[in-house]
Amino acid sequence: MKFGVLRFPGSCDEVDALEAARRVGDAELIWHGSRDLKGSDAIVVPGGFSYGDYLRAGAIARFSPAMESVIDFAADGGLVLGICNGFQVLCEARLLPGALLANENLHFTFRQVELEVLNSGGAFTRACALDQCLSIPAKHSWGRYHADPDTLAAMDSSGQLILRYAPGQNFNGSLHDIAGVCNERGNVFGLMPHPEHAVDELIGGSADGLKIFESMRMTVEGVHA
Amino acid sequence: MRARVLIRPKAGILDPQGAAVERALPALGFAGVGNVHVGRLVELDVENEAQLQPMCERLLANPLVEDYEVQLLDGGS
Amino acid sequence: MRARVLIRPKAGILDPQGAAVERALPALGFAGVGNVHVGRLVELDVENEAQLQPMCERLLANPLVEDYEVQLLDGGS
Amino acid sequence: MPESAMLPTLDDALALGLTQAEYELVCEKQSRPPNQVELAMYSLLWSEHCAYKHSKKLLRTLPTEGEHVVMGPGENAGAVDVGGGLVCAFKVESHNHPSAVEPFQGAATGVGGILRDIFAIGARPIAVLDSLRFGEPTSGRSRYLLDGAVSGIGHYGNSIGVPTVGGEVYFEAPYEQNCLVNAMALGLAGRERLVRSAAAGPGNVVVLFGASTGRDGIGGASVLASAELGDDGEGKRPTVQVGDPFEEKKLMECSLELLERGLIVSLQDLGAAGLTSSASEMASKGEVGIDIDVASVPLREADMEPFEVMVSESQERMLCVVEPANVAAVMELCEKWEVGGAAIGTVTDTGRMRVLHDGELVGDMPVRALVDDCPLYDLDPHKPSHQIYPPPVATLAGEPTPAQALLALLSSPNLASRRPLFERYDAIVQSRTVRRPEQADAAVLALPASEGEPDVRAALAVSIDCNGRRVAADPYTGTVEAVLECASNLACVGAEPLGTTNNLNFGNPEKPHIAWQLSEAVRGLGDACRALSAPIVGGNVSLYNEGATGPIYPTPVIGMVGRLPDARRAAQMGFARAGDAIALVGAFWPSLAASELAKLRGEALPDGLGRIDVEAVRATQAAVMDAVRTGELSSAHDIAEGGLAVALAECCLAGGLGAEVSVSTSPETALTVLFGEASGGFLLSGERGRLLELAERVPLELIGTVGSDALTISLTDAGEALSVDLNDMGAAHAALGKLF
Ligand SMILES: Nc1ncnc2c1ncn2[C@@H]1O[C@H](COP(=O)(O)OP(=O)(O)O)[C@@H](O)[C@H]1O
Numbered sequence A: 001m002k003f004g005v006l007r008f009p010g011s012c013d014e015v016d017a018l019e020a021a022r023r024v025g026d027a028e029l030i031w032h033g034s035r036d037l038k039g040s041d042a043i044v045v046p047g048g049f050s051y052g053d054y055l056r057a058g059a060i061a062r063f064s065p066a067m068e069s070v071i072d073f074a075a076d077g078g079l080v081l082g083i084c085n086g087f088q089v090l091c092e093a094r095l096l097p098g099a100l101l102a103n104e105n106l107h108f109t110f111r112q113v114e115l116e117v118l119n120s121g122g123a124f125t126r127a128c129a130l131d132q133c134l135s136i137p138a139k140h141s142w143g144r145y146h147a148d149p150d151t152l153a154a155m156d157s158s159g160q161l162i163l164r165y166a167p168g169q170n171f172n173g174s175l176h177d178i179a180g181v182c183n184e185r186g187n188v189f190g191l192m193p194h195p196e197h198a199v200d201e202l203i204g205g206s207a208d209g210l211k212i213f214e215s216m217r218m219t220v221e222g223v224h225a
Numbered sequence B, C: 001m002r003a004r005v006l007i008r009p010k011a012g013i014l015d016p017q018g019a020a021v022e023r024a025l026p027a028l029g030f031a032g033v034g035n036v037h038v039g040r041l042v043e044l045d046v047e048n049e050a051q052l053q054p055m056c057e058r059l060l061a062n063p064l065v066e067d068y069e070v071q072l073l074d075g076g077s
Numbered sequence D: 001m002p003e004s005a006m007l008p009t010l011d012d013a014l015a016l017g018l019t020q021a022e023y024e025l026v027c028e029k030q031s032r033p034p035n036q037v038e039l040a041m042y043s044l045l046w047s048e049h050c051a052y053k054h055s056k057k058l059l060r061t062l063p064t065e066g067e068h069v070v071m072g073p074g075e076n077a078g079a080v081d082v083g084g085g086l087v088c089a090f091k092v093e094s095h096n097h098p099s100a101v102e103p104f105q106g107a108a109t110g111v112g113g114i115l116r117d118i119f120a121i122g123a124r125p126i127a128v129l130d131s132l133r134f135g136e137p138t139s140g141r142s143r144y145l146l147d148g149a150v151s152g153i154g155h156y157g158n159s160i161g162v163p164t165v166g167g168e169v170y171f172e173a174p175y176e177q178n179c180l181v182n183a184m185a186l187g188l189a190g191r192e193r194l195v196r197s198a199a200a201g202p203g204n205v206v207v208l209f210g211a212s213t214g215r216d217g218i219g220g221a222s223v224l225a226s227a228e229l230g231d232d233g234e235g236k237r238p239t240v241q242v243g244d245p246f247e248e249k250k251l252m253e254c255s256l257e258l259l260e261r262g263l264i265v266s267l268q269d270l271g272a273a274g275l276t277s278s279a280s281e282m283a284s285k286g287e288v289g290i291d292i293d294v295a296s297v298p299l300r301e302a303d304m305e306p307f308e309v310m311v312s313e314s315q316e317r318m319l320c321v322v323e324p325a326n327v328a329a330v331m332e333l334c335e336k337w338e339v340g341g342a343a344i345g346t347v348t349d350t351g352r353m354r355v356l357h358d359g360e361l362v363g364d365m366p367v368r369a370l371v372d373d374c375p376l377y378d379l380d381p382h383k384p385s386h387q388i389y390p391p392p393v394a395t396l397a398g399e400p401t402p403a404q405a406l407l408a409l410l411s412s413p414n415l416a417s418r419r420p421l422f423e424r425y426d427a428i429v430q431s432r433t434v435r436r437p438e439q440a441d442a443a444v445l446a447l448p449a450s451e452g453e454p455d456v457r458a459a460l461a462v463s464i465d466c467n468g469r470r471v472a473a474d475p476y477t478g479t480v481e482a483v484l485e486c487a488s489n490l491a492c493v494g495a496e497p498l499g500t501t502n503n504l505n506f507g508n509p510e511k512p513h514i515a516w517q518l519s520e521a522v523r524g525l526g527d528a529c530r531a532l533s534a535p536i537v538g539g540n541v542s543l544y545n546e547g548a549t550g551p552i553y554p555t556p557v558i559g560m561v562g563r564l565p566d567a568r569r570a571a572q573m574g575f576a577r578a579g580d581a582i583a584l585v586g587a588f589w590p591s592l593a594a595s596e597l598a599k600l601r602g603e604a605l606p607d608g609l610g611r612i613d614v615e616a617v618r619a620t621q622a623a624v625m626d627a628v629r630t631g632e633l634s635s636a637h638d639i640a641e642g643g644l645a646v647a648l649a650e651c652c653l654a655g656g657l658g659a660e661v662s663v664s665t666s667p668e669t670a671l672t673v674l675f676g677e678a679s680g681g682f683l684l685s686g687e688r689g690r691l692l693e694l695a696e697r698v699p700l701e702l703i704g705t706v707g708s709d710a711l712t713i714s715l716t717d718a719g720e721a722l723s724v725d726l727n728d729m730g731a732a733h734a735a736l737g738k739l740f
């Protein structure tokens, strides 16, 4: 399978995501100005600061030509993973419900966090076990997930709350400790922590993030856990 | 025409920046301050003022979490 | 009394946020936009309006790089 | 040459910081009084910052050559060979004054500046480290500066995608009025990709690319503004430079792609003194001339005068020399990365730096005079008859018990955990960071796997250090200690030093006692780097760091880069396994003089530190490095501020394990043995037998065992000296959190 990883001028973690994806399949970078997704089976919108993230994180990036194609791709059921800034972009593009606000501590914060898998049946977590704990680093200033109560209730009942910060790990003040959510259809997933930075024990001591990429491969290739 | 857009966190959404200012002011000797909110200010020249609302909806504000208010600053030009 | 403080980048100081918005708007089909500046908005209740200026100088604005403007919103309280 | 504007006077020259003799020399070099543009340019290039007037002669004594050195001082950054066809470029630079004025932007643009130095020589930046000094955190201003500087560094580094992997911060009263913000950056490049800044090829085009030019940082030179402009008020003269990391990100990618595609002849960043310095240095290094037309420079503000364009310090700009045939391709690439680009001049064979405005000549100077002919001054060093720094204010009263002293030290601003700071930095972007802050004494960054052995990745190790209080007590020995400390940090992760950079932060060198500090420090720096075969490949000098209450502590910040063959074996500093033996390694002769404990007790600085046996320290470092490289140790940590007890506590806290330790001493010398400081001591843990093998090479004493939930230290003849719970140590160590 082939991952396409978007690259904005201000992307920072796109090469990390590319290399992480290459551990489970092929992967290629896609320039923000291009509408051609190069036949990708899944898209990663990576971390960083897309267009400088002035105004609001992701606000400008969502209008890029590449994102227009990603919106169509998602509408056709294609898998789209948004990491950190990518999550913000997907929310701004309304591919995911809710919004990401300034961390409650008002600081950029980098910390290894423990995440609980709330739904291991979906396209992005099928390589995980239910309630499994993943050790993955998070690093952001705008990671406080917010959605209105009705939306949250609906998301909860339809299994869209995928990852949650383990007790004591939610430094950004996200509602209900939410770390990662998917859309109703289950083919678009965003999370603030960085799975691409937890794919090699040598670098950071955890390879738990690989499970996300592995799950996507299984989904695309029709493998069931 | 010069226009000003005031963008504020929607009521009911935690505003940690406002809270931080509210906490800091008494420590600096400013008493009697309350209900502090911090938002964004965008000022710009526009030719067509009818564009301001869609601009806010699409880019300048995020209507899910922010309210905005448009002010026209002068009639000229 | 409710007060509003508008905080803007000082003239001549680089305003990357304003520049980013100015670049983005035409691409979204909003033509004829110029001179865009992005700043901050602080709204608060104060008992003593004479405190507003020192508050701005000391906490709300950074006078080295920002100008501020105080608006009083109503007489009541 | 039209003398349109009024000719500036001697008074203008003095206001711009030139001496009368220097001004007269300028007149001589020009064969006439300089005009406005020329005087502005001379005054900057002949400033201490650009001309190193008071330090150049000393710097010439430093060792700059060695087997690993690929590029020594003189270029934008130095570089060492790290194997596999790769070089590591690195340099440290100060942004002290701008940070004192506006800490967020000052620190942010400091990071931006040092990153440009790295990619200016063709290397992709892979890491940043910071070195900060503030007054005691009891001062509100110090906390404000700390918060602003840390936020600014994080803002820039995080946004541009370069990890901040390490650093240091000290709080001492002499920095209250004069904080230090130094930033170091590292980059990687293919050996053949390195590019120099020398302009070459008369007829070639000079292209300025990146951000547009505004009145940023014009500061002092604004005395030259013509009257018509001057009356428009201060708003027109912003001196705070605002950094835009997004612009720099694009500039960096654009620069690297220009080099990769072979489109440019040479490259240079714009830093202090803007176009003036960049263009003149490029011309000087290439022994050519350059013509620049300021009317071609893209401006952020419409009505800038030629001298303003030449001296503007607007950030995020680069200058390159391009063959005419490649100009179109260069512009195309600038467009791709959405950075502005403009041909603003040409390389000439005149040896002159000529400034034009729409074709009209407004400045004309010999490049040599501008760049090389600034007079250099001899220092007049004299050791002061008494210690010039007042004793620190005591914060630990009476005769503390060892447990009280340990907790006081762990919670003291200089020793408390830096976690609240480094959590504001992205330390992992680019997927190289094998050891993050607080995991090991040095940051460790994996290099690409070699072709033959895909499983084994070598790594770089990097450390930055200087204890200014100890340098104040003894400039020579204190500087030697700082260099040794860096090398010890590298040894703990199994790395051998390859090269060194330094930032000499001192007071006013025209004062004999500061001149003495500076000369002694440079002598120590040279001796130590020679002894370690870790030559100096670059650096920076920041002088005149004085406030109303006196000079800063002399602060020669040392940055050292080393290499280890197998990243997997980089040791961690935390104890890892209950039951492991703990060894004290090295000829370790601690003393309380100038120690952290002495500071907490308000003791005056001593006149001189004990001599160091550098060869013995070096031998210990080599033995530790070899032992770490076997991968058979559980942990390694060197003993620094706070002495043995604090080092043990740090091993416990990092590993979440206690220890039982017994040291041979009597109650009278207990505090010295527990908290005294000296170079050359290490704590290793691991299997007893494995540790004992080391005893054949270096002094080694088994002092205890890892385990339990407390650190317990007993004295051989006097029973238990202290026993402190891990939780209590952890709470003390977290003291810095309250400052943010
Ligand atoms: N303390 C020092 N030790 C060694 N080299 C130094 C020192 N200070 C400055 N240099 C070298 O002098 C040259 C000029 O330095 P600087 O003006 O800071 O360069 P840049 O403008 O590129 O930042 C550089 O090559 C730098 O490495």
Ligand SMILES: [Mg+2]
Pocket (backbone or CB within 6 Å): D076, D116, D117, D120, D269, D271
């Ligand atoms: Mg340079």
